[in-house]
Amino acid sequence: xxxxxxxxxxxxxxxxxxxxxxxxxxxxxxxxxxxxxxxxxxxxxxxxxxxxxxxxxxxxxxxxxxxxxxxxxxxxxxxxxxxxxxxxxxxxxxxxxxxxxxxxxxxxxxxxxxxxxxxxxxxxxxxxxxxxxxxxxxxxxxxxxxxxxxxxxxxxxxxxxxxxxxxxxxxxxxxxxxxxxxxxxxxxxxxxxxxxxxxxxxxxxxxxxxxxxxxxxxxxxxxxxxxxxxxxxxxxxxxxxxxxxxxxxxxxxxxxxxxxxxxxxxxxxxxxxxxxxxxxxxxxxxxxxxxxxxxxxxxxxxxxxxxxxxxxxxxxxxxxxxxxxxxxxxxxxxxxxxxxxxxxxxxxxxxxxxxxxxxxxxxxxxxxxxxxxxxxxxxxxxxxxxxxxxxxxxxxxxxxxxxxxxxxxxxxxxxxxxxxxxxxxxxxxxxxxxxxxxxxxxxxx
Amino acid sequence: xxxxxxxxxxxxxxxxxxxxxxxxxxxxxxxxxxxxxxxxxxxxxxxxxxxxxxxxxxxxxxxxxxxxxxxxxxxxxxxxxxxxxxxxxxxxxxxxxxxxxxxxxxxxxxxxxxxxxxxxxxxxxxxxxxxxxxxxxxxxxxxxxxxxxxxxxxxxxxxxxxxxxxxxxxxxxxxxxxxxxxxxxxxxxxxxxxxxxxxxxxxxxxxxxxxxxxxxxxxxxxxxxxxxxxxxxxxxxxxxxxxxxxxxxxxxxxxxxxxxxxxxxxxxx
Numbered sequence: 001x002x003x004x005x006x007x008x009x010x011x012x013x014x015x016x017x018x019x020x021x022x023x024x025x026x027x028x029x030x031x032x033x034x035x036x037x038x039x040x041x042x043x044x045x046x047x048x049x050x051x052x053x054x055x056x057x058x059x060x061x062x063x064x065x066x067x068x069x070x071x072x073x074x075x076x077x078x079x080x081x082x083x084x085x086x087x088x089x090x091x092x093x094x095x096x097x098x099x100x101x102x103x104x105x106x107x108x109x110x111x112x113x114x115x116x117x118x119x120x121x122x123x124x125x126x127x128x129x130x131x132x133x134x135x136x137x138x139x140x141x142x143x144x145x146x147x148x149x150x151x152x153x154x155x156x157x158x159x160x161x162x163x164x165x166x167x168x169x170x171x172x173x174x175x176x177x178x179x180x181x182x183x184x185x186x187x188x189x190x191x192x193x194x195x196x197x198x199x200x201x202x203x204x205x206x207x208x209x210x211x212x213x214x215x216x217x218x219x220x221x222x223x224x225x226x227x228x229x230x231x232x233x234x235x236x237x238x239x240x241x242x243x244x245x246x247x248x249x250x251x252x253x254x255x256x257x258x259x260x261x262x263x264x265x266x267x268x269x270x271x272x273x274x275x276x277x278x279x280x281x282x283x284x285x286x287x288x289x290x291x292x293x294x295x296x297x298x299x300x301x302x303x304x305x306x307x308x309x310x311x312x313x314x315x316x317x318x319x320x321x322x323x324x325x326x327x328x329x330x331x332x333x334x335x336x337x338x339x340x341x342x343x344x345x346x347x348x349x350x351x352x353x354x355x356x357x358x359x360x361x362x363x364x365x366x367x368x369x370x371x372x373x374x375x376x377x378x379x380x381x382x383x384x385x386x387x388x389x390x391x392x393x394x395x396x397x398x399x400x401x402x403x404x405x406x407x408x409x410x411x412x413x414x415x416x417x418x419x420x421x422x423x424x425x426x427x428x429x430x431x432x433x434x435x436x437x438x439x440x441x442x443x444x445x
Numbered sequence: 446x447x448x449x450x451x452x453x454x455x456x457x458x459x460x461x462x463x464x465x466x467x468x469x470x471x472x473x474x475x476x477x478x479x480x481x482x483x484x485x486x487x488x489x490x491x492x493x494x495x496x497x498x499x500x501x502x503x504x505x506x507x508x509x510x511x512x513x514x515x516x517x518x519x520x521x522x523x524x525x526x527x528x529x530x531x532x533x534x535x536x537x538x539x540x541x542x543x544x545x546x547x548x549x550x551x552x553x554x555x556x557x558x559x560x561x562x563x564x565x566x567x568x569x570x571x572x573x574x575x576x577x578x579x580x581x582x583x584x585x586x587x588x589x590x591x592x593x594x595x596x597x598x599x600x601x602x603x604x605x606x607x608x609x610x611x612x613x614x615x616x617x618x619x620x621x622x623x624x625x626x627x628x629x630x631x632x633x634x635x636x637x638x639x640x641x642x643x644x645x646x647x648x649x650x651x652x653x654x655x656x657x658x659x660x661x662x663x664x665x666x667x668x669x670x671x672x673x674x675x676x677x678x679x680x681x682x683x684x685x686x687x688x689x690x691x692x693x694x695x696x697x698x699x700x701x702x703x704x705x706x707x708x709x710x711x712x713x714x
Contacts, residue, residue: 386501391538394498395552395608396526396559405551409542409591416542444551 011037011063017156018118022125028133032152039146048145051329051361052271052300057215057243065096065156065187073178078102081176081207081237085422088171088200089114094178095214096156096186111167111198113160117189120160128160131191131221136249142275142304147245151219155189158218163198163228172201172233172420179208179216179238190220194228194256201231203423206266208238213268215243222250222258226280229257233423237266237430240295244270254280254309261418262289264299265430271300271329278305278312278340289318290414290427292434293326293358300329307340307373316347319414321407321434322358333365336373343373351381352410354403354436404435449475451616451647452497452517457508458672459489459496465506466492468672474616477644481658481683482651484669485691490651491535493669494620497649498532499525512616526552527559529615533605533622540592545604548592549574549611556612577610581637599630606637617641618649623657635660655687668694 013033019025041058042049057063073094082090091114092102098116105114120128132152136142144152159175179186192202208214216238224230236244244267250258264270276285291299305314320328330349351360364377384406392402411431418424428445432438452474459467466489474480484490496503497510499522510517517525540548553573554564565573575585581603593601602622609617619638623631638648638661650663658666658680666682667674670691675698676682686693 385538388538388540390498390500390522391534391540392543392548392552393522394500394526394532394534395548395612396523396555397548397551398523398555399521401551401555402523405543405547406540409540412542441551444547444554 013153014064017154019121019125022121024129025121025125025132029153031134032149035144036146036149036153039149042146048302051327052269052298054245054269056269057245060185060215061183063150063154063185063215065154065185073099073102073180077209078178081178081205083174083203083205083422083426085174085420086171087174088112088169090174090176091116091159092176092178093157093188094180095184096177096188096216098157107171109167109169111164112169113162114173115160117155117158117160117191127162127193128191132189136219136221136247137251137277142249142277145273147217148219148247151187151189151217151247154185154187154217155219156187158189158191160191161193161200161202163194163200165195165225166197167195167200168198169200172203174203175205177204177206177216177218179206179212179214179242181209182212182214184212184214186214186216186218188216188218190218192220192222192230192232194224194230196225197227198225199229201233201420203233203235203420205235206238206244208242208266210239211241212239213241213243214238217245219247220249222248224250224252224256224258224283226254227256228253231259231261231419233261233418233420234263234272235423235426236262236264236270236272239266240268240297242267246270246272248272248274250276250285252276252278252280252283252285255282257284259286259288262287262301263291263427264289264301265292265434267297267299269298271302273302273304275304276306276314278307278309278314280309282311283309284313285315286417287314287316287318288414288417290411291318291320291328292411292431293320293328294323294434296325298327298329302329302331302333304333305335305345307334307336307343307345307370310339310341310343312340313344314346316349317414317417318349319411320351320360321354321411322351322360323354323434325355325357327358328360330360330362330379331365332363332377334367334375334377336366336368336370336375338369340370341372343370343375345373345375347377349379350410352407353381353383354407401437401440404437404441407435408432408441451476451513453511455509455511457493457496457510458506459492460504460506461492461502463504466672467496469508470669470672470674472667472674474647474649476647477642478665479642479648479650479661479663481663481666482649482669483653483655483666483683483686486653488669489672490653490669491620494532494535494618494649494651497618498522498530523555526612526614527556531609531612531614531617533602533609533617533619535620535622535624537593537601537605539594539596541594543592544589545592545607546571546574546588549608552608553611574607574611577607580610580640581607582633583607598625599627602626602630602634603637606634610637610641615645616647616649618651620651621653622650623652623654631657632660655683658683670694670698
């Protein structure tokens, strides 16, 4: 396919990855590495990567994760990054390595098992086998791309959450990822399993030290049994030189509910692939996303929702504001399998362009093989509405502040779906910092 | 008495997309006066209102507009608002995600700052807005709803009057504020406008129908046709129009005014 590039050929499996003593896991990693060596890096000639050029990742000196534990994280910086809220548990990862000293797992109620991946492998590797094998999901149709394979080969650590039947966590599980130092290749891997009727909220938060051209490649696998519910938040706030490729893959049993909130505001380039398999009757998913790009930032969301059973509902709402020479990409695929009657699927992608250099590529992809379904989609890309601007200005609001107000209102549609107050407040703060005259607007709120 | 005039419009000629709509409007408005601008569809009423508020897309071909002695047409829309010009929109816009409270607080404080008044804090602002909301019979809950989003036609118009009441302009231009209102909503809107009448504040009511003038008695009525004022009079002129229709003005003035063919036939181009 593509020409493999130097660091891919050089990549070797590090000795220190957790669970390397397990033959099945060692074999899975070897297979995954061979697969990505054979595939090489995608180019913009690949349809799936047409608008997102990852060549810069291929030019990196090294793609293998570091074995050593990185330098300590400054407590002040940590405090600034942390979302100020009550957490059921906090797990901190620095460059993909679990930091027990910065974490807190003391408040977990009965029925909740939460360990870092390395520990989980020691405790109960069989539980992980379905997830760390060579398929993203046992029965899912998600093809592994080269970055999925890369993560399968190199994952250093992550969080493994298991919720027993009917366990309900009121406070969120908070996974804070810090990219510290320069030029690190970071591979977290998270697994979330909710048994029947269990409910939880999980936050994945990504931050990083300034100016560091780190590369994060993360995968999160989610399995929801009948009636289970998961609110999943991913907040990407890395510094402007960082690269981030992420995958969130869920499988949903009957009557389960999955919400994915993806807020991508940091980094030089990010791509999140978010998928779910609505495998059984009456399951529901909500995909909610906000992307804010400025300068030369590039933010890509690729979604895939597979309706494989009757009576399932999917909702997608992605909004973005692009300024400077920022670029956004949205590709939303909805597949309705034969027999998935009474499917109710809706997808919306709306992007505001605040400058002439900003660019958005949006593409809905509906593949419907069933009758009696309701599938709708809509996309808009454009500048601020002149009539709305005039309306605000005619009330005495100056032109720049009027633009900020409209941008704020536009993005709020997505922020309004956030139920955690601390996360809402952080999103508001980020949004205001990104809007022209946002500081003035902040005083008015 | 020139210094007592709030608004002077002289020979105002305006085009949209190269098509001339206003063919020379002359009008003087003094403090405290209520002027009704009446006319059939296509006569240029709304164009006049929009040009006064500063909407883009209109080409002023000739004439001038002086507001409190300043060149109104040279001012940005927000500057006009801060100087005391207010337009109640015929079709108020929906602003998703921006609450009425946020819009009004932003606008009001910008206007107060411009006038050298202290900005209102949250408590003062809420007290003021709640009082004004009572006047237009709007529930408090509207404060935190997105501007006009999901509002009925009547609610949108009441929201316009609320904004008028909060921003306290010197010159209020109401563009077809009566259109689409049932009789109860019309009463509420009219009483709101009447409450805003004062010796300092001038009001221009742009309307197609006379019925709004049953509730708000104007000092002057002007009939706009073919882009110019063809007849002016007192409040009784509106009643006369109601009885005889716009065709009566046509017969009197020799200007064809009725129906949309007026512009097409070219009273003057």
